[in-house]
Amino acid sequence: MRLDRRAADAVVWLLLLTMPFWLTWIGGYTALGTRVVVLALAAMSLNFLLGFTGVLSFGHAAYFGLGVYGLGLTIKYLVPSSLAGMAVGVIVGTLAAMIIGALIVRLRGIYFAMVTIAFGQVFYFIAYRWNGVTGGDDGLSGWRRLPVDLGFARIDILNSDYALYYWSLFWFAIAVLIMAALLRSPFGRTLLAIRENERRARFLGIPIDRHIWISWTISCLFVSLAGTLYALLNNFADPHDLRWDQSGDFVIMAVLGGMRNFWGPLIGAAIYVVLQDYISSQTENWMSFIGLLFVLVVMFFPRGLLGVLRRRAAP
Amino acid sequence: MSLLEVQNVSRHFGSLVAVNGVSMTVEPGELRAVIGPNGAGKTTFFNMITGFFRPTGGRIVFDGTDITSLLPARRVWRGIARTFQVTEVFPALSVRDNLRIAIEVASGLRLRPFLRRDDQTAVQARVADLLAISNLAPMANRLVGELSHGDQRATEIMMALALKPKLLLLDEPTAGMGDQETYDITQLIRKLHRDQKLTIILIEHDMRVVFHLAERVMVLAQGAVLADGTPQQIAANEAVQTAYLGQAA
Numbered sequence: 001m002r003l004d005r006r007a008a009d010a011v012v013w014l015l016l017l018t019m020p021f022w023l024t025w026i027g028g029y030t031a032l033g034t035r036v037v038v039l040a041l042a043a044m045s046l047n048f049l050l051g052f053t054g055v056l057s058f059g060h061a062a063y064f065g066l067g068v069y070g071l072g073l074t075i076k077y078l079v080p081s082s083l084a085g086m087a088v089g090v091i092v093g094t095l096a097a098m099i100i101g102a103l104i105v106r107l108r109g110i111y112f113a114m115v116t117i118a119f120g121q122v123f124y125f126i127a128y129r130w131n132g133v134t135g136g137d138d139g140l141s142g143w144r145r146l147p148v149d150l151g152f153a154r155i156d157i158l159n160s161d162y163a164l165y166y167w168s169l170f171w172f173a174i175a176v177l178i179m180a181a182l183l184r185s186p187f188g189r190t191l192l193a194i195r196e197n198e199r200r201a202r203f204l205g206i207p208i209d210r211h212i213w214i215s216w217t218i219s220c221l222f223v224s225l226a227g228t229l230y231a232l233l234n235n236f237a238d239p240h241d242l243r244w245d246q247s248g249d250f251v252i253m254a255v256l257g258g259m260r261n262f263w264g265p266l267i268g269a270a271i272y273v274v275l276q277d278y279i280s281s282q283t284e285n286w287m288s289f290i291g292l293l294f295v296l297v298v299m300f301f302p303r304g305l306l307g308v309l310r311r312r313a314a315p
Numbered sequence: 316m317s318l319l320e321v322q323n324v325s326r327h328f329g330s331l332v333a334v335n336g337v338s339m340t341v342e343p344g345e346l347r348a349v350i351g352p353n354g355a356g357k358t359t360f361f362n363m364i365t366g367f368f369r370p371t372g373g374r375i376v377f378d379g380t381d382i383t384s385l386l387p388a389r390r391v392w393r394g395i396a397r398t399f400q401v402t403e404v405f406p407a408l409s410v411r412d413n414l415r416i417a418i419e420v421a422s423g424l425r426l427r428p429f430l431r432r433d434d435q436t437a438v439q440a441r442v443a444d445l446l447a448i449s450n451l452a453p454m455a456n457r458l459v460g461e462l463s464h465g466d467q468r469a470t471e472i473m474m475a476l477a478l479k480p481k482l483l484l485l486d487e488p489t490a491g492m493g494d495q496e497t498y499d500i501t502q503l504i505r506k507l508h509r510d511q512k513l514t515i516i517l518i519e520h521d522m523r524v525v526f527h528l529a530e531r532v533m534v535l536a537q538g539a540v541l542a543d544g545t546p547q548q549i550a551a552n553e554a555v556q557t558a559y560l561g562q563a564a
């Protein structure tokens with residue numbers, strides 16, 4: 001079983017590392033791969049909280065969007081540097097999450113989820129209304145990602161799709177490896193404990209609210225990292241990136257792929273992105289296909305698509 | 316110094332008085348039982364000691380400090396562990412992980428993002444200890460949710476024990492068990508009390524278990540103390556017989 005999991009991990013990493021090469025054979029293009037990686041990072045970060053702590057957030061787009069706008073505004077108005085933009089986006093997103101998390105961490109279940117939406121909408125309306133700075137409804141344009149200059153090397157993410165893919169994959173890998181390591185640590189086990197039985201966890205001496213707050217903060221940190229990469233990919237900040245339906249999309253990706261499986265949200269994000277790409281070229285109504293697929297998965301594979309594999313594999 | 320002093324605690328739920336001015340003093344190393352008919356307030360009494368509910372009146376002093384309004388986790392850190400009337404475990408995790416989580420929390424490792432080799436060895440050794448004491452070793456890698464009721468309860472008791480408590484509260488440890496399972500759990504509790512000098516308070520409906528284990532028994536009825544004494548005194552007490560034992564017979 002442990003060997004199985006290692007083998008699965010190896011396959012996933014291998015596929016990700018070679019994606020730009022095989023993606024074109026099956027009719028894709030490199031930027032599509034980048035989109036998968038970036039949205040998968042967002043969905044996996046959400047799932048750190050949802051699948052492995054048992055806390056449902058419907059407001060993760062807020063921190064994703066703060067990453068997007070943090071990067072865009074920095075590059076447009078402050079420093080023409082992709083790295084500086086990423087740093088600002090992640091810091092702003094994480095700080096907001098720390099503060100809001102502290103306010104709402106006592107709530108549970110649907111109440112927590114509702115309040116995350118409410119806070120998320122606050123940021124959406126700021127981006128939407130503050131026309132002069134954020135571009136309002138039209139989004140923030142008039143800026144572009146810049147090549148990353150590391151001193152000893154220059155990564156031309158502006159002109160090379162490959163460079164941007166591997167730049168995104170690099171950050172994806174760091175975030176995902178950290179989350180995987182955390183889930184195998186004593187701290188990660190306290191999160192599983194909270195998910196499994198909050199009462200038992202509390203009476204083992206785990207201060208539940210504090211641990212949920214840390215999990216939430218880690219989750220939002222990586223979501224805002226994904227947001228900054230998303231902004232680099234699009235050269236654009238869209239107020240929709242902050243909105244509750246974007247949050248819902250992350251939840252859909254996690255549930256579609258299987259939220260009890262570490263790689264589930266990656267599969268969910270891949271399906272989501274590919275369907276969006278193919279179907280939206282045929283019909284405006286691509287979201288109803290995703291909706292239909294979502295309903296079918298929830299009805300027939302309640303543990304998500306990877307959940308089925310797991311059950312089959314079990315003796 | 317007494318380990319636990321419960322002073323005149325009460326708990327109201329709206330107009331219902333679930334516990335009404337109950338006091339109890341427990342010395343280190345004692346094994347006490349709390350009995351009483353359904354709804355007598357036994358679990359509520361435990362809930363106030365462990366911080367599940369705050370008392371509406373009275374005071375609770377543990378190991379020299381007033382803990383009346385501490386959060387549950389802080390009481391655990393001070394040495395109070397409990398099990399529940401309805402088993403509370405982590406069903407989708409293995410027995411080993413259930414124990415490991417409790418051990419790691421008790422060893423102050425709960426916020427560690429990684430484990431050093433020596434800590435890991437210490438945790439594993441302690442898991443092995445607990446498995447050996449409880450005869451759960453053959454099931455160590457099974458999910459707790461797949462085990463028999465008795466083994467799940469044993470796991471819960473061992474999780475509480477993993478916290479190295481000074482005081483262990485067991486709420487009906489043999490509830491819903493067959494004779495063999497009841498016997499096994501009774502032996503386990505006895506062993507913990509004898510070998511580890513653990514102070515234990517247990518709520519129990521099964522009189523065989525109470526008489527077999529307890530040195531002193533407190534009888535609650537309608538939230539108040541009806542009697543308090545040795546098992547023999549309780550068995551001979553007429554008020555208890557009418558209120559409780561008589562009803563059961």
Ligand SMILES: Nc1ncnc2c1ncn2[C@@H]1O[C@H](COP(=O)(O)OP(=O)(O)OP(=O)(O)O)[C@@H](O)[C@H]1O
Pocket residue numbers: 328331333351352353354355356357358359360400
């Ligand atoms: N959270 C609560 N809210 C309202 N009433 C409660 C609550 N907890 C307990 N009660 C009431 O308090 C009384 C005592 O309940 P408690 O659970 O302490 O009894 P018990 O002695 O443990 O009974 P049993 O032997 O059935 O477990 C009951 O009438 C119960 O309905």
Ligand SMILES: [Mg+2]
Pocket residue numbers: 357358359400
């Ligand atoms: Mg009870």
